[in-house]
Amino acid sequence: LIGSGAVGQGLLEILRSKADELQQEYGFTARVVAVVTKSRGALYHPQGLDIAQIIAALKAGGLAHYQATAERDWDALRLARDGQFDVLIEASPTDLQTGQPALDIVRAALTNGKDVVLANKGPVAVAYAELRALAAANQRHLRFEGTVMGGTPSIRLALQALAGCRITQVRGIVNGTTNYILTQMESGQAYDTALAQAQALGYAETDPSGDVDGWDAAGKAAILSALIFNKRLDVAQMSVQGISGITAASVAEAAAQQQRWKLIATITPDGGSVQPVRLPISNPLAGVSGITNAITYTTDLLGDVTLIGPGAGGVQTGFALLSDLLDIQRLRG
Amino acid sequence: LIGSGAVGQGLLEILRSKADELQQEYGFTARVVAVVTKSRGALYHPQGLDIAQIIAALKAGGLAHYQATAERDWDALRLARDGQFDVLIEASPTDLQTGQPALDIVRAALTNGKDVVLANKGPVAVAYAELRALAAANQRHLRFEGTVMGGTPSIRLALQALAGCRITQVRGIVNGTTNYILTQMESGQAYDTALAQAQALGYAETDPSGDVDGWDAAGKAAILSALIFNKRLDVAQMSVQGISGITAASVAEAAAQQQRWKLIATITPDGGSVQPVRLPISNPLAGVSGITNAITYTTDLLGDVTLIGPGAGGVQTGFALLSDLLDIQRLRG
Numbered sequence: 001l002i003g004s005g006a007v008g009q010g011l012l013e014i015l016r017s018k019a020d021e022l023q024q025e026y027g028f029t030a031r032v033v034a035v036v037t038k039s040r041g042a043l044y045h046p047q048g049l050d051i052a053q054i055i056a057a058l059k060a061g062g063l064a065h066y067q068a069t070a071e072r073d074w075d076a077l078r079l080a081r082d083g084q085f086d087v088l089i090e091a092s093p094t095d096l097q098t099g100q101p102a103l104d105i106v107r108a109a110l111t112n113g114k115d116v117v118l119a120n121k122g123p124v125a126v127a128y129a130e131l132r133a134l135a136a137a138n139q140r141h142l143r144f145e146g147t148v149m150g151g152t153p154s155i156r157l158a159l160q161a162l163a164g165c166r167i168t169q170v171r172g173i174v175n176g177t178t179n180y181i182l183t184q185m186e187s188g189q190a191y192d193t194a195l196a197q198a199q200a201l202g203y204a205e206t207d208p209s210g211d212v213d214g215w216d217a218a219g220k221a222a223i224l225s226a227l228i229f230n231k232r233l234d235v236a237q238m239s240v241q242g243i244s245g246i247t248a249a250s251v252a253e254a255a256a257q258q259q260r261w262k263l264i265a266t267i268t269p270d271g272g273s274v275q276p277v278r279l280p281i282s283n284p285l286a287g288v289s290g291i292t293n294a295i296t297y298t299t300d301l302l303g304d305v306t307l308i309g310p311g312a313g314g315v316q317t318g319f320a321l322l323s324d325l326l327d328i329q330r331l332r333g
Numbered sequence: 334l335i336g337s338g339a340v341g342q343g344l345l346e347i348l349r350s351k352a353d354e355l356q357q358e359y360g361f362t363a364r365v366v367a368v369v370t371k372s373r374g375a376l377y378h379p380q381g382l383d384i385a386q387i388i389a390a391l392k393a394g395g396l397a398h399y400q401a402t403a404e405r406d407w408d409a410l411r412l413a414r415d416g417q418f419d420v421l422i423e424a425s426p427t428d429l430q431t432g433q434p435a436l437d438i439v440r441a442a443l444t445n446g447k448d449v450v451l452a453n454k455g456p457v458a459v460a461y462a463e464l465r466a467l468a469a470a471n472q473r474h475l476r477f478e479g480t481v482m483g484g485t486p487s488i489r490l491a492l493q494a495l496a497g498c499r500i501t502q503v504r505g506i507v508n509g510t511t512n513y514i515l516t517q518m519e520s521g522q523a524y525d526t527a528l529a530q531a532q533a534l535g536y537a538e539t540d541p542s543g544d545v546d547g548w549d550a551a552g553k554a555a556i557l558s559a560l561i562f563n564k565r566l567d568v569a570q571m572s573v574q575g576i577s578g579i580t581a582a583s584v585a586e587a588a589a590q591q592q593r594w595k596l597i598a599t600i601t602p603d604g605g606s607v608q609p610v611r612l613p614i615s616n617p618l619a620g621v622s623g624i625t626n627a628i629t630y631t632t633d634l635l636g637d638v639t640l641i642g643p644g645a646g647g648v649q650t651g652f653a654l655l656s657d658l659l660d661i662q663r664l665r666g
Contacts, residue, residue: 014497014634018497021499022497026496026497151634151635152635152638153490153494153495153638156493156494157486157490157494157640160489160493160494160660160663161486161489161490161493161494161656162486162656163359163656163659163660164347164351164355164359164652164655164656164659165652166354281614281620282620282622283620284617284620284621284641286620287614287615287616287617287619287620288617289615301347301484301648301649301652302484302485302642302643302649302652303642303643304641304642305485305486305640305641305642305643306639306640306641306642307490307638307639307640307641308617308637308638308639308640308641309635309636309637309638309639310635310636310638315634316634316635319497319498319634319635322497323494323495323496323497326496326497327493330493330664331663331664
C-alpha cells in the first residue's frame with residue numbers, strides 16, 4: 001500500500017472490520033506486507049503486518065508508532081521493484097500533469113510481475129494506454145475503480161457490466177463539491193456563501209479552484225476518455241469551464257423553467273469538455289443533489305444507463321480498492 | 334436457445350449484427366447449435382446453425398422455413414439432457430408460480446454439466462437456492478441478468494460490482510408499464526386513458542393485471558430477495574398493491590408538494606412488498622420517467638447507489654443474455 005491518507009486508511013479500516021465477512025462470503029483474506037508513505041514512515045514485512053496496529057500507528061501520527069517487527073527503510077520505488085507481494089495499491093496524492101511519482105512506481109510494479117490497483121488518478125489520466133499495454137505484456141491486472149466516482153462502480157459498469165454494448169457518449173456529474181454548491185444555490189444561497197459552506201464542511205479546499213474551475217472533473221474526463229474511447233485527452237487542451245460564473249439569478253431562472261444547472265463532463269469519441277449545463281428536470285442527472293455524483297453512459301443497445309452514488313470519501317474510495325482486489329481474486333479463480 | 338420470442342430473437346439479432354465487433358473486442362464467437370421453441374419448431378446441429386437463416390425463418394413464421402441441414406425432432410428437455418453444447422439459454426415464457434417447464438430444463442442442463450443463462454424469471458424466482466447449489470455442485474455458471482430490469486445490469490451491479498459491500502435494502506421501479514402510466518398521469522391524463530395508451534403502444538397487455546396490480550414487480554422482488562438476501566419470498570404471500578387506486582387528483586396533490594407517486598418494490602432481509610409510494614423529488618427514483626426502470630441499493634460502505642436504465646425490450650434483454658455469455662467467457666479465461 002503506497003499512501004496512507006483518507007483512502008488508504010479507509011481500505012485498512014474495511015480490511016480490519018470486515019475480515020471475517022470477506023473470508024466467509026468471498027474466501028478473501030488480505031495480508032498487508034508493506035505500507036509506504038511520503039512523510040509518515042514505511043513498514044515492510046513479507047510475512048505480513050498487523051492491520052489494527054498500522055491503523056493505530058497512523059492515528060497516533062505515523063508508522064514510527066508501529067511496535068511489531070518490520071523493516072522501515074524501504075521506499076515505494078524499491079518496494080515496487082524488489083518487494084515480495086501480489087498486488088501494489090497506489091493511493092498517494094494525485095498529480096494530473098505528470099502522474100508522478102506514482103507513474104514510475106506503477107510501471108516498476110507491473111514490470112516486476114505484480115498486479116496494480118490505483119485510487120490515484122494521475123497515472124491513469126496521463127498514461128493509461130501505456131500502462132494497459134505494460135499490464136498485458138506482463139499478464140498482470142490493472143484496476144482503478146477509485147479514480148472516478150470514488151467507490152461507486154462507474155468504471156466496472158462501463159468496462160464489465162456493459163461489455164457488449166458500444167458506448168457512444170458519457171455525461172457525468174463527477175465533482176461533488178461543485179454539485180453541492182449548485183444544490184445550495186437552488187435554495188437561494190449566493191455562490192460565495194455556498195462555497196464558504198462547502199469549505200466549512202471539508203468538501204472544498206482552502207484554494208477551491210481545482211474543484212470550482214472544473215479541473216478535477218477534467219481529470220476524470222481524461223480517464224473516462226482513455227478507458228472507454230482509447231483516446232488520450234490532455235487536460236490542458238480541453239474546453240473546461242467552472243461554476244464561478246453562475247449566479248443565484250440564473251439558478252432561479254432555470255428553476256422557473258423546470259431546469260437545473262449542473263457541471264457536466266461530456267466525453268465522446270471526438271473529445272471531451274467540462275461545462276455548466278442547464279438540464280431539464282426529466283434528465284436523471286438533474287435530480288442528483290448535494291455531493292452525490294452520477295454518470296450517464298449512452299449505448300447502442302440499451303440507450304442511456306445512469307449510475308448515481310457517492311463520489312468521494314475515505315471509506316467509499318477504500319471500498320473501490322477492495323472491490324478491485326475482489327475482482328482480481330475472482331479472475332484468478 | 335430455448336424460446337424464440339422477442340428476447341431470443343433480440344439475442345440472435347445482436348449475435349448476427351455484432352459478430353465482428355464481439356470477435357475483435359472480446360475474442361467472442363457464438364456458435365448456435367440448437368433453437369427449440371414450443372410451437373414454432375426446433376433445430377439442432379452440433380456443428381452449428383446459420384444465425385441469419387434462423388432469424389429469417391422465425392420472421393417467416395417458424396423454423397420449418399430454415400433450409401440448411403438440422404435435426405428437427407429434439408425437445409428442450411432432451412436437448413438439456415443429451416445435447417452437445419456449452420451454455421443453455423432459457424428465454425421461454427415465464428411462470429412465476431411453478432417456474433415450469435423451464436425449471437426442469439435448467440435442472441437437467443446443470444446436471445448435464447452445462448452453464449445456464451436465463452431471461453426467464455420463473456426458475457430463479459421459484460428455486461434460486463436450489464439452482465445455485467446445483468450449479469456449484471456441478472461447477473457450472475448460472476447467470477440471469479435479464480430477469481430484472483431487462484438489459485440494465487442491475488444484478489451484475491449487486492452481485493459483482495458491489496461485492497464487498499453489505500446491501501441492507503433494495504428499492505426499485507422494476508415495472509415499466511406502471512411507471513409509464515404514472516408519468517402520463519402527471520401531465521393530467523386519467524388512469525384509464527393512460528392505461529389505454531400504454532396498451533396501444535404495446536407496453537401493457539390486453540389483460541393488464543400482471544403489470545398494474547403489481548405481480549410482475551413482485552416476481553422481480555422475489556428474485557432480488559433470493560439472490561441478495563438468500564431468502565425465498567413467495568409472491569402469493571407478499572404484500573402487493575398496484576396502481577389502479579391512484580387518481581389524477583392524488584397525482585396532482587403529490588406534485589403540489591414536490592412529490593411523485595411511484596410503484597416501488599422494497600426488499601429487506603425481513604421480507605418484501607410492492608406498493609405505490611409518494612417520493613420527494615429529491616429522491617433519485619422520483620426522477621425516473623416513462624418506461625424506464627431503476628433500482629437503489631442501500632449499502633453499508635457506500636450508502637445509496639442507484640442504477641437507471643431500460644427495463645424491457647427484445648434487444649435490451651437480448652443484450653442481458655449476451656452480457657452473461659461474456660461474463661462466463663471472462664471467467665473461463
